[in-house]
Amino acid sequence: MTGNEATPENRPTLLDITLLACGETDSDRYALAPADPVALGLHDTMEIAREAQASGALYRTSLEVAGAECDLRTLVLVRLTDNGRAVPTWVVNGWSTIRAHGAGADLRGAGLRGAGLSGAHLVGADLTDADLRGADLTKADLSGAVLHGADLSGSVLFSATLRGADLTECDLSRTDMRHVDLRGAELVRTALRGADLWGSYTWDVDFGCAFTDGVQLDRADALKAKVS
Structure with missing residues (x-):
């Protein structure tokens, strides 16, 4: 590897490119919750964010999402408030995000x-x-x-x-x-x-x-x- 090649440490993460797509900043205050499109039709995003936080299913990287055996088609961008509460801000098409910003x-x-x-x-x-x-x-x-x-x-x-x-x-x-x-x-x-x-x-x-x-x-x- 040459000195000009990117390493995992200096590449933008899945969370970074999702924030870019949504026009948000301050990645320390955000995380991603993979969502089943069917579940989105049955539950509101607040419930999905709350359940994801309770189960530790909030992620920053594609590798973490893969470890949870989830795909990237639908993602809920979650903001963590000052009191640590997970609040949904955007529902994102992961495929479109990667297609444009990957x-x-x-x-x-x-x-x-x-x-x-x-x-x-x-x-x-x-x-x-x-x-x-x-x-x-x-x-x-x-x-x-x-x-x-x-x-x-x-x-x-x-x-x-x-x-x-x-x-x-x-x-x-x-x-x-x-x-x-x-x-x-x-x-x-x-x-x-x-x-x-x-x-x-x-x-x-x-x-x-x-x-x-x-x-x-x-x-x-x-x-x-x-x-x-």
């Missing part, structure tokens, strides 16, 4: 199975061990992203950019990777079984340490002249 963020372990992240700006994000199975990442920009150990099996990466991404031990089985830009990506023990690489840009990519059973690498495009 660049460079610490999203390790993020529960994003089936997420709608088409066009997401995730340049340089840390998605280590994230669950992105079946996610829609059409035209997403994941340049320089860290996807070490992430599961993207069955996802759609059509026309996405993975240029310079770390895909070490990433599961890309059965993914739609047509027209994906893989230039300079690191594919060490990366599972590509059954992936469709038709028209993808693969020069400077070493597939020698990847699992490519059932992959037609000749469908990829290794000609530099095709992309400026």
Whole structure:
């Protein structure tokens, strides 16, 4: 790692980007409560915030949310008052928040199975061990992203950019990777079984340490002249 690379300690957290999306500040006074959309229809947000606080289910990072086996689709932003009471302030679509503000963020372990992240700006994000199975990442920009150990099996990466991404031990089985830009990506023990690489840009990519059973690498495009 070079001195210019981000570490978990200096990356914005899930709470940080949620506050940014909501126009709030002072992260020490806020936390996130993952919410089931069905529960939101049955209970008011005050009750959800109160129950989350009572059970210790208030979080700041995607890794903490993953540890509680919750996903990020719906989040309640909670403000902690001076007397320690949890008061709900916003109900947030976590997918939209990450799609718009996830660049460079610490999203390790993020529960994003089936997420709608088409066009997401995730340049340089840390998605280590994230669950992105079946996610829609059409035209997403994941340049320089860290996807070490992430599961993207069955996802759609059509026309996405993975240029310079770390895909070490990433599961890309059965993914739609047509027209994906893989230039300079690191594919060490990366599972590509059954992936469709038709028209993808693969020069400077070493597939020698990847699992490519059932992959037609000749469908990829290794000609530099095709992309400026």
